[in-house]
Amino acid sequence: MKRNALVAQSGGPSPVINASLHGVIEACGDFPEQIATLYAAWHGVEGILQEQLIDLSRQPREEIALLRHTPAAGAIGTGRYKLLPEQVEEYARIVDVMQAHNIGYFFYIGGNDSMDTAHKVAQLAHEKGIDLVAVGVPKTIDNDVGDQEFRLIDHTPGYGSAARYWACIVQNTIEENRGIATSECVSVLQAMGRSAGFIPAAARLADPERKEGIQLYLTEGGHTLESLAENVNRQLREMGRCIVVVSEGFDVGTLGEARDAFGHIEYGASKLAVAQVVANYLNEHGLAARGQATWQVPGVLQRSTSIYASVVDQQEAYEVGRKAVEIAMREGSGWMATILRKPGSGYQAYYDKVRLEQVANFARHLPEAWLTADRLDVTDDFIAYAQPLIGEEWPTIRLEQGRQRFVRLRITCIEPKLPAYIPMRWRTDHGA
């Protein structure tokens, strides 16, 4: 019996999340006997809850092809809506929506939280006697999905592109720093990855021979502002310049608190950026009078830029999307598609699967063994791991009148079949 399929995205986007979506779309087309129509939920779980489903089979083929090179999640949207375990009503609504639209296959592209959601949805459907096959597609620039031993998954799609972003922009920053450093000159860059240091670690790929004075401050490194200033000042005495890549999760203590005019701490978004605190601290502690520390926060650009995407990552993201569909057809529910690395010299990826519950809600860190003894750098083993993931080519991004030509799908939701529903989390603050 033919069933429909549903794909949804969750969490922060990546430069290649659309490539995985592309893989899911194309692979679904390979199973015309099993899959009637593939829908996308507009903005993830919120779209499912509100029955906002887009018919992907009605989109122009040439537009779909642009998914591969379009960064971030503007195509079908993603969501940060978090379903809590106790919100049984909302899980039930999700299953209801799927049932109403005869969804037999659910592909969920996301990080560890999302794998938990996919797992719970599959379980609940099973309990209700509904035949729903849920399969996860990994996605996170943080590379924190999977086990600490890299046996279940070698890396997540999105990480290679974030790593390439950092390798390239740190190369650019070296040119800047070297160019203006007539005296002591420090460039501080803040990288994403609140708890796992894989992203700032990739800055090392800009200078694998360690000639340019890059210091890495990963969350795992355990440095303090004091030890950071000491290290930077030592390096300035040696070469007059330094590039500091600091994780947004680096602990700056109370110095990160922005104060209002009365000295009261301003909470939330008002916190000072870690890079700014670090630059301020350096300017006040040790830098010579002519010296200067400047700071940059590229922010979401590291997850929404396609020209720095890795072609290796693009291809793998596409393949892992395809793999999820194949798993759904051949193995059934409760899996996440994975990328693994063949042993031996020369990089080669292959695709496999892992049970959703094995990856749900576990966050992996940069392995201790990949940190150098001074905890300011990563080892050559890390370089050997990460280098192949950034690829050796520029991606192709079509320009039209000088502008990047990104995908623009027709966002027309199909006719709803159930009563309207307001997501639970919105009810308290609705109308605020």
Added chain:
Amino acid sequence: MKRNALVAQSGGPSPVINASLHGVIEACGDFPEQIATLYAAWHGVEGILQEQLIDLSRQPREEIALLRHTPAAGAIGTGRYKLLPEQVEEYARIVDVMQAHNIGYFFYIGGNDSMDTAHKVAQLAHEKGIDLVAVGVPKTIDNDVGDQEFRLIDHTPGYGSAARYWACIVQNTIEENRGIATSECVSVLQAMGRSAGFIPAAARLADPERKEGIQLYLTEGGHTLESLAENVNRQLREMGRCIVVVSEGFDVGTLGEARDAFGHIEYGASKLAVAQVVANYLNEHGLAARGQATWQVPGVLQRSTSIYASVVDQQEAYEVGRKAVEIAMREGSGWMATILRKPGSGYQAYYDKVRLEQVANFARHLPEAWLTADRLDVTDDFIAYAQPLIGEEWPTIRLEQGRQRFVRLRITCIEPKLPAYIPMRWRTDHGA
């Protein structure tokens, strides 16, 4: 009689400053009867004062060719050292160094300040009866060199690339903003250009049809945080999302002051970034509880990134460097090379010259006529002006093992001929 030539750079770098250097180098090679050796000053004026001169004729030709695609000023360095008019001693030292090394031609790549320096050096040499031809090469991403009527210079090399950077990253930000906006979602980006709004104005090139809800806050726009919040909140009610591009020179009043734990204002580098103040303000004024304003400060990346460079800008920067050498040979001292635009439809540039004193120390602004009535946007006339400058292709940047292959000259300074000299500005803080 053969003389030597000297090239130096000044001020903040640009993605194409090296392309101008490349033009100067190649054009000097075209005048073997007049020019013996071309030297570069390491880090601009400071390098001249300290007699740190690099022989450019001894650099490998294949390395020189990489200048075209290498961003920022790591090749020969730039400097922010400001010569003050009353520091006659330092001007005299510059002329002494030039005399000692038989420099007959001085090419100074820089902004308006630098044209003033070049002018003064030429004057002083003339007063001393020394035959020194000084010619300026314009360079600034700010596009603020030249007259308000665009008759002396149409645009400065560097601007087209900064404009392309903004067109591209705002396109990326649209994908991000659209992708995560399930509720009210504001992305705030801070652009360089403290007093002239040409850079943030170029963000409009990401969306010339005005579909994506971009608001521009140029210094010239005269908006306040209050009117900004009003405009953004109106836009959020209309489409649920908004992209705010704000000039670093936007006036946020005392909210830009960071406070320490005691409520004391922290000065200098501690000031809160304008984008952060704007995002904080929006989060506190009007955004729905589910809404969020996030901020990015790409900082120096907008002037040190080569993949977003404009191929038009690269070529023009090269040509204007060549033009400066031709002016020196054929017209003599006291000029700056210029880029102008042929009238009529279809963009075509040509090169000319202007007297150094006509551009020295004058800073141009975005013309009033290019601001829309609500002062939140630029007009189609601005788009027509800026669009051709960003080009229609990606630049070619060689990758080696996945890394950008940038120029790396041999930085070996020639034997000094004069006593050592400590630049005046360094004397007070020396050893600090």
